[in-house]
Amino acid sequence: MKIRSASVHHYCLPLRASWLTAAGGFRQREGWLLRLDTADGATGYGDCAPLPGNAAECPADTALRLRRQTHSLIGRQPGDALQAIDHGSRGSTPAVRLAVETALLDLIAQAAGLPLAAYLLACERRTVGASEVSPTVRVNAALGSVAAVHDQDLRAACAARFQVLKLKVGMTAIDQEIGRLQQLARLLPPGVELRLDANCAWGLRDAARFLHACADLPVEMVEEPLARPALKQLQALQDSTGIAIALDESLATLDLEEVLRRRPVRRLVIKPTRTAGLLPALALARRATGAGVECIVTSSVESACGVTAAAHLAAALHNPLAHGLATCECLAADTGTPPAIANGRLTLPCTPGLSFAPHAQVVFSDFAGPDRS
Known part of the structure; x- marks a missing residue:
């Protein structure tokens, strides 16, 4: 079940009302919906939504880092890719890492036939059923x-x-x-x-x-x-x-x-x-x-x-x-x-994986694909 391609949907979602706190506020949530497709037809999703006001993950830098992370996944098995991302830093790009990890876990949990929650428990080396x-x-x-x-x-x-x-x-x-x-x-x-x-x-x-x-x-x-x-x-x-x-x-x-x-x-x-x-x-x-x-x-x-x-x-x-x-x-x-x-x-649905499906109008753009160089 090798990863064949990666694509993203960039979104800016308006809020119904400003989200206000003592520390400030925001009126929209910007991010990228990541999709990983495997050679045997499975699809995994992850959400990359940097926290508003986080200077370390400004939109331009986040898009670049997400592209670099996903490009390295192509041709790998999801389990191997998950181990590989843990060798990188978690501190500088937490939203990017979360999106990639979620999409990979989605694929792995689907292959295991478990809802993601049950698979997370399985990762703790317990015998877990759905x-x-x-x-x-x-x-x-x-x-x-x-x-x-x-x-x-x-x-x-x-x-x-x-x-x-x-x-x-x-x-x-x-x-x-x-x-x-x-x-x-x-x-x-x-x-x-x-x-x-x-x-x-x-x-x-x-x-x-x-x-x-x-x-x-x-x-x-x-x-x-x-x-x-x-x-x-x-x-x-x-x-x-x-x-x-x-x-x-x-x-x-x-x-x-x-x-x-x-x-x-x-x-x-x-x-x-x-x-x-x-x-x-x-x-x-x-x-x-x-x-x-x-x-x-x-x-x-x-x-x-x-x-x-x-x-x-x-x-x-x-x-x-x-x-x-x-x-x-x-x-x-x-x-x-x-x-x-x-x-x-x-x-939560009791189906394997994350059980998320994007709306039909959500359009994905190729972010990484087979290296044809």
């Missing part, structure tokens, strides 16, 4: 900024039976946000909780004040509360509250070994686009879980292909937490149909 992986995962609703969310949006999410509702905080005055959270909390049915993401908005004093004010609210997690996160400060915050504190983007600046050894927070947010692949993300999650730190998987508002891949990762983790994967509704257009979400759960 029936051992649940095809559904809990997901949280993504409702945007606490200052901008409408009561009817919250009611609609509750009616759709989401049990965890995610809101962005740290964008206006703390007292205003606390007041709005108190209003929203009164609308929540029993058992529904809020998940808050501050995107590194506050100093230690403000973060502590915010967490104290949330003590009597149904808040299950606050993500990235500190503008300058340090392990000692994070530990002090976590010790002061029953709310789970989570790390996401600051993992890039903290000593991971110390985070896992000292466990200053209760959760890690794992984004495959940051970890440069599904396999590195799975390895990180297993290490964290083994150290007593919970993990949730979230998308970075990628296209349906990227969200599908992240959903397979979440299914492989097989934990009861709500994952941040209900983001495709934020896009006004997409590259394909994302996994279905109903009653607060995302359902």
